């Protein structure tokens with residue numbers, strides 16, 4: 001997909017209405033985050049604009065007088081785009097854009113745009129496009145309604161930087177396109193499922209997923225734990241695809257680590273739905289490492305948001321280990337330990353800390369292991385590789401019929417081996 005590379009960065013104002021139910025701290029944290037989102041998009045933030053109000057103005061988000069003020073501010077500061085820190089309705093967005101005289105993007109659109117720019121795999125691109133089309137459809141209708149029949153070609157949806165001729169697609173075309181993309185996704189999804197099932201067979205069930213707020217340091221930890229080349233960047237939503245690598249140095253059973261897409265406050269609903277399948281990796285994990293940026297003043301809110309998203313995708317009951325990262329940058333280690341029992345406080349930049357985290361992961365999987373005796377008939381030697389890959393073999397005796405192996409492994413892995421050996425046993429009995 002084409003990306004427009006602006007020669008000159010767009011100048012933006014971050015803007016928001018503060019309702020009485022929102023504390024100053026919460027309000028500021030959210031605005032700061034919007035600034036970071038804007039920077040991730042390459043915008044230059046020229047200023048901020050806020051209003052205290054009992055609620056959003058129904059027609060155009062800000063009150064009448066404030067809209068005029070915003071228009072003047074936009075003119076004076078040569079601003080190209082107003083970023084609104086809420087999801088607003090298509091008509092609010094349209095009216096506000098018209099009155100202040102420049103593009104208006106709401107929080108949802110900003111996040112969708114970042115996802116759009118960062119999506120690199122076919123899978124992620126299709127997911128993001130579905131979410132974007134779902135978001136755009138009602139806005140294009142709004143624009144078409146305003147423009148009337150004379151001006152059908154105009155795409156004035158409050159501005160788009162994707163540059164495609166979305167404005168010309170009518171509703172039916174959007175529906176068709178979504179259906180087409182969904183079909184593509186379904187096909188890719190069943191492929192993924194097969195791959196995952198195969199991997200489970202081969203590798204067993206020792207799976208860890210790194211989850212958490214965007215920019216917490218998940219990919220950095222992924223690299224440190226697995227020696228892989230995961231993309232690390234000081235921008236929001238650097239990672240959109242799940243990657244899976246083995247814990248390094250290797251352990252038996254092999255522990256697989258997956259890196260996942262980051263979460264954020266008010267993650268657009270379309271995206272939560274579309275990234276569910278990507279996050280299935282997280283659901284399949286036996287352990288979630290919930291990574292938190294301990295140096296961020298708003299870390300508690302971020303923990304809560306991550307908890308909500310995990311609940312929403314159905315991963316509430318997966319065992320979780322809280323990992324407070326970036327402690328080298330700030331944060332109060334003693335109070336974190338006092339408040340959160342059983343957490344890890346660390347810096348991904350310190351090797352000894354990463355080693356400690358690795359030990360905690362290994363210990364988690366060790367404690368679940370059980371010992372068992374398996375009978376491996378000579379006719380079923382093809383399962384030998386699988387036994388050695390998924391269990392530690394403590395002892396082996398051979399007799400005329402086959403080998404008796406004493407192993408230690410995950411209960412599920414042993415259960416599956418038993419099942420397969422059972423089949424082999426039947427064959428032996430018949431022959």
Ligand SMILES: Nc1nc2c(ncn2[C@@H]2O[C@H](COP(=O)(O)OP(=O)(O)OP(=O)(O)O)[C@@H](O)[C@H]2O)c(=O)[nH]1
Nearest residue numbers: 215216217218219220233234237238239262326348
């Ligand atoms: N000082 C310090 N910086 C860190 C630490 N861990 C990560 N970082 C930095 O934090 C930024 C974000 O790290 P990533 O690993 O990309 O974060 P992420 O959680 O994968 O982010 P998303 O993919 O956007 O969800 C990068 O600039 C890292 O270098 C740490 O322990 N200490």
Ligand SMILES: [Mg+2]
Nearest residue numbers: 218219238239
């Ligand atoms: Mg990442």
